[in-house]
Amino acid sequence: MKTEKVDKKQAILDAAEKLFCETGYEGTSTRQIAKESGANMAMINYYFGSKEGVFVEIMNERIAGFASQLKIINEDKISALEKLHKVIEGYVNRILNNTAFHKMMHRELSLTQRPEMYDKIKDAMSHNMQLIDRIITDGIEDGTFNKVDVRMVIATIMGTITNIVIAPHKVISCSNFDLSNPKDKKIIKDRAVAHLQDLTTVYLTTKR
Secondary structure (H helix, E strand, O other), X not given: OHHHHHHHHHHHHHXXXXXXXXXXXXXXXXXXXXXXXXXXXXXXXHHXXXXXXXXXXXXXXXXXXXXXXXXXXXXXXXXXXXXXHHHHHHHHHHHHOOHHHHHHHHHHHHOOOOHHHHHHHHHHXXXXXXXXXXXXXXXXXXXXXXXXXXXXXXXXXXXXXXXXXXXXXXXXXXXXXXXXXXXXXXXXXXXXXXXXXXXHHHHHHOOO
């Protein structure tokens, strides 16, 4: 019975994520989520309290998933530069493996009418930022990296990947390029990882 409850809760989350990506937060109703997931309205209210509760749970799950990956990288006995390169590769893969979700998240959280939702996930997002911050700061403290504006470096990495997802035509001139095509996706993944790893290596390690 417990497994059935867990399965139903996950079914609600999966259905909601699909609908949020397709029609946006405002365009999705709890009734649609119930129909798509095979659950009823009472179950959605029981597990999440509201549509907002479902959205926040989806966001926190995604953020926590990346936090686990960052924690493993942070604890690895390798150099700060190698850790940062692993972070870049992991972040590019996570974002490009589900571009629809990333677009939706970026769109919904950037809207001015969503401050209360952002407040509910900002702690989890802040935790991930601190883990990346720690890697770069450790590199500065041990003399591997130059003294830089750490948060600007993180923003450069994340902003570049977001820009690629939202406007791929900026980096691909081919008119029939499609991020949902595995071959095209691999091309852009490899380019993004190589570019960001080269960029951070030169910026952080070239002595000035």
